[in-house]
Every structure is written in structure tokens, then in C-alpha cells.
Amino acid sequence: MSARVVVRSSAALLAAAVIAQLSISALQQGLPALGPVLQQTFALQTSGTAALLGVGSLGTATAILFWGRLTDHTTDRLVALLGLLLTAVSLTIAGFAAMVGSLGGLVIGFVAAGVFAAAPTVALTKSIATAFQPINRMGLALGIRQSAVPLGASVAAIALPLIALRWGIAYALWSMAVALLIAALGVSRAVPGERRIARLDPLLPTPWAVIAPMLIASGLYTATQIGIVSLLSLYLVNARGWSTPAAAVVFAGVMVTAVVLRILLGLAIDRWPSWRLWTFKSIGFLTASLLVTAAITDPAPVAVFLIVSASVIGMGWNVVAFTLTISLVPHERVGTSQGVMNAIVFAAWGLSPIITGLLVQSFSWSVAWIALAFLAITGALIARTRSFFKQH
Template identity: 25%
Template sequence: MTRHSVGPARLRARDPWRYRWTVLGVATFTQAAAGFFVGGLGALGVHLQRALDLSTAQLGLLVSAAQLVPLAGLLVAGELLDRYGERWVVGIGAGVVGVALGVGSLAPGYAALLIALLVAGAGYSTVQPGGSKSVASWFGASQRGLAMGIRQAGLPLGAALASAALPLVAEEFGWRATLLTGGFVALLGAGLFLACYRRPPVPPAPSAPPAPTAGEPSDTVAAQLRMRLRMVREPSTVKVMLSGTSLISVQYGVGILTVLHLHHTSSVGAGRAALILVAAQGAGVAGRICLAAWSDRSGSGRYTIVLVCMVAVIAGLVVLTTPAGRAPVAASVVFVWLGFFGFGWYGPWVAYVTEAAPPGKTGFALGLAMSVNQVAIVTMPPALGLLVDLTGSFTPAWALLALLTAVALAVTAKAERRVQDPGSSYHSV
């Protein structure tokens, strides 16, 4: 065998940890593929409103439908991941997304489309925590932030590609064809993950844990429940929940309202407005990678980067509430700014969650944090859309997001300054 014919299996045998970059690429692609269609809904806003006669609130409800089942599904997915591993849980989940979107292309109207997106959301429940857990298990702390940022960039990357492609598909073939396209892409992601993902090499066996004290079972339902309740009460969990829900609200608000704001407020054509959303989502890809890499080297910890993102997001949202926010050029620049920070926060945030989780509970910690985020994802898009419909203006929606982020910033910045209990199993990292 020549030097150039060495296959992946031989490479893994020589240095099995080199395969982590393949895992990272596969997890990133699967994330982008599974979230492709839903990520492009904002760019399809004008087309869907015309084709199905939708209000802004109804358009936001489509996003909520895709994110409703993960409210509980993320917790279930976290338990499945800890028990059965990532390969089949993520692969089957992404496959469900693809099949649901394919069936959804036959939907006779709005109600049936909502049901199809509900089913797709059930499958997607496994992809987000599963991909994060797969990357966290392959990368050490010195590279985990960068790797997690690259992997989490899959969501805005998929959304950017969808925002560029799906409006063209809708113009040429109609809105049903966009679901077929999204379903096909999701199935590609499922197949790739099933074919390529492998568990990391087994590390050296750790020293035996201390024996449990009398009256305290080591692996009972009661002990597991106490662990979960202790995690929920930890100050670091409160920080994760508050920052996550406020910033995810901004992320989905920008995703669903950018094109409509530019089209109706700044008189930008639907096609050009969609391209600006693509630019914002592209900035989000860069933000997730750059900010996560920064968190690897930040002496003040990963959560400080999240606080920086919150400050930047508030500044951008405030500009949108002023007359400058109605000027096409200024508004476009602000949306790209919000893309970088309002999407980029997720890289350091999810790395913080994985490192703060107790040993063996990474899947549950990710599922818990992401399920809390789902509350905001489900409620905010239709709420913001209804606010726009009732007021006839986008200014109240941007002001609401700025207020929510400011409150979360004030509370979590104070918590970050507190000295955490070093004996806690879920302390700041």
C-alpha cells in the first residue's frame, strides 16, 4: 500500500484523536442541514404572506410550531444521549426532520403546514444537544470553545444558505418546493452523521470514586433526582437560563423580522432584504467562531464573552428604535452587527454549559439549558409578530427585545461578580 492510499480507518489507528476534525465537520453539516428550512423561514416571509395570506403573527407561529416539541423533547433527548450515545439518536432525529418536511410539502394549507413543522421539531430535538455533546466529547478544554463555535455556526450557516436559496426556489417552483428542498437537505445530514460519526477513543480509566456514605445510594433514582435539582438551583444555571432566553429571543426576532422591517419600513425590495438577512446570518457564522475562540483565551472566563454580546445587542436594538433604524444603509449595518453578536453568543454560551455540567451529565445539562431557551423560541416570534400587527410598527418589538436583554444583563452581570462556592458541582468555569 502506498503512502497516499492510507484510508480513514488507518489514520484513526495511527492517531485516533485526529478524527475529531471529521466529527466536527459532520456535526456542523448535520446542524446546518437539520435547521435549513426553519432557518430560511424569515427570508420566505414575504412569499408565504402572499401565498397563504398570513399575518406577521401567523408567520412567527410557523417558527414556534417547529420549536414547540423541543420544549420537552430536548430533555428527553439529553437523557437518550447520555444513555445511548450520539450516533443513532442524532441520525434518526435528523431523518425525522427530513421526512416531516417532505410530507409537509403536500400540506393543503396553513394548518397542515403547522402540523408538519411540529413533527419536524420533534426530530430536531436530538440534533442540537447531540451535536454539541459529540463535539464536547472529542475536544479538550483548550480547543473546545473554538470547536463548539464552529459547530454552532452550523445553524446560522444553514440559515444563511437557506435565506439565499429558498426564496429563489419559491419564486420558480412555489412554496411547497421549499419544503421538499429542506427535507432533502435534512436527510443528507442524517445520512452523513450515521455513516461517519464515531465515539471518541476511551480515555485512561479514572481512579475509583470514593465509596458512598451510609444512607446515600450512588446510582438510584433519588440520587439522580437530587443531582438534577441541585443543578437547577446553582447560580451558574440561573445565568445560563437568563442570558440564553434573552439572547435567543433576539436571535429569532432578527431572523423573522429583518426582511419584513427592511421591506416595509425602509422600502427595500424583498430580494435585497433577503440578501441583507443572508449577510447578517453570515456575520453570525463568523461571530460564533470568533467569539468562541476568544473565550478559549479569555482570562476572565467564557461567560464574560456572553456579557459582551448582551451589551452589543442592546446597542444595536436601540439604534433600530431611532430614525436611523429606518434608513436602509444604517438599518442594514445594524442587522449585520446584530448577526455577529446576536447569533455569535451561542458559541461561548454552549461551551460554558458543557464545561459547567457535572461529569456524565453533559447531555442533561445541554437539554435543560436548551429546553429553557425553547420557551423563548416558541413564544417570542408570534408575540413579536402580534406586537407589529397591533402597533403597525417594528419599533415596539425592537424595544421589547432591548429591555429583556438589559434586564438579563443586569441580573447575570451581578451574579458573575459573586464568588462561587468552589465545592459546587456546577460552578462557574
């Protein structure tokens, strides 16, 4: 296969992965922009709204290890397609539940969507590692793919509330289902469907002892990131008196800025691999500093700027952590190891808005910011790797 064909196929794969991530992120990170609408529609308290927004991620956490192991034993394309199609079906069902005012049906739809949305996340991560790690561009490729997370969230943050306010929550959910179907079409055309030829030599073991600190730290960073981002719109509307559309614009601005940050970080860690761990730690310390300062200065107007800044900086860790952990794991173990990592990440993702919402409701926003800062600092202190890369 010529170099031009390889580059073209790798670019097509990355484009398909970005489109898939855009659609998944509209669900996972754009959905919180519907928080105020869901709260008003179903007469929920802050903690109840946070729980509704978190159940999908708990569904993801319970299933992603299964999808990772399935990826290692089948093909990336099969797993990604199953996930995208079944997530679309789940959101369609959730839309009908919202239309008839069934909160229980909505919860079931969100949980099912979370379970199936886990599949393309881990499958396409492995596809990208396969295509780009040999040419030392995995950090950039993952940075571009992960930039789709805030980009998809920013588009959803503006579009979903507008759709929900004009036509209803059901149509907002169905619009995400349509995006998932479009992403499935791209994956079916661009992601290779064949399995790699089996190795004749024994597989290297997964170095759990080496990557465990990064897995734990990633979970703590996720809890911090999602604790801020998932409740940002509620904070601006309930605590600051902003309108829902204005809060959605700020949310979208956070996501767009995070796109640039993730791509730049991907370029940097490819150029200076020895800085990866230091970069990861710095993100945690800086995010914590912004949160503590916001808690101290609240309710001064500067607190809003500090929280928004913490939202952006707190989203930068992702590409660094994935690049670090993938680089230490044999290729045939990437699906399983990333399944474990993502299970931890999404468990934190699901629990964080629930716990943060309870802290806000029981105490104050400042107490919640301090608690999230503590998690970020702890993650930064725990994070470490041994200075070797996989030997195959």
C-alpha cells in the same frame, strides 16, 4: 489509539456535526426567509406569519429535554440519526401539505420537524464535548459547529425563496429534507456508536444553582436574537419596501458575518477562559444599544444598518453560553443539562417571533425593537457563574 487517529476521528466527528447543523439550521433559521412567500401564499397577517415561523421551535422546546435524557442513556449517534431522519420525513409531509394548500397540514409538519430537529442538536453537542474538552479546544469546536447555524441559514435564505418562487414552497421544503438525509449519512459514519463504560463511583450532581442564571440569560438572549432575525426579511420588505430577493441577500449577509464572529469568539474564550462571562454580558449590552438607537432613529436609513448590526452581534452569545455551561457540568449529565438549556432556548425561540410580530402589528417596529433591547439588557444583568469548574 495513536494521537493521529484521535485527531482524525475528532475532525471527522466535527465535520459530521457541522454538516448536520447546516441542515438543521436551514430549517430553524433559514425558514424565516420564506416568510414573505408564506405570507402571500396563505394570505397571512404579520402576526400569523410569525406564528407559523415559530411553531417549529415550540415543538423543539417540548421535546429537547427528552432527547437530552435519551442521549445520556443511549448513544449520541442513535439519537442524532433518529432526529435527522424523522425531521426529513416531517418536512416531506409538510411539503405535500403546502402543495395542496393545507395550512393546517403545514403547521403539523413544522411542529413535527421541530420536535425531531431537537435530537441532533443536543446529541452532537455532547459528542463534541466528549472529543474536545479534554484537549481544551471545546470553545473552538463549538464555535465551528455553531458557525454552521448562520452559514446554513444564509444558504437557505438565498436558496429557499428562489426555489419557492420558481417551483413552489413544497420543493423548498423537500430540498431541506434531502440535506437532512445527507447529514444523517455523515453522522452514521463519523459519530461513535458505543456507550462510555459506566462509572463505578457515584455520579456528581448537576449544579443547577450554578448554571441556572446562564440558562435564564440564554433564553432572554435567544428571544432577542430570534425576534430580530426571524422578522428581518419581513421588516425589510414590509416596512422598507425592499424586494424579497434583496431582503434574502441581506439576511444571508447577516448569517455569513455571524459565522466569522462565532469562530473568533470560540478561539478567544479558549485562549482567555476568564473572559467568558464578561464576553457574554458585553454581547447583550451592545445588542440592546443598537436596538434602542435604531428605534430612536427610525425611519431614517441608518436604522436598517443598526438593525442588521444588532442581528449579527446578537448571534454571538451562543458559543460562549454553551462552553460556560458544559464546563460546569459532569460529562454524564451533559445531555440532560443541555436538554434543559435548549428547552429554554427553543421555547424563547418559538415565542419570540409570535410576540414580536404582535407588537409590530399592534404598535410599531420601534416598540418591538425596544422590547427586545429590554430582554437583552435583562439577560446581561442576570448572567453570572461561580468561579469553579467541575472536579472530575
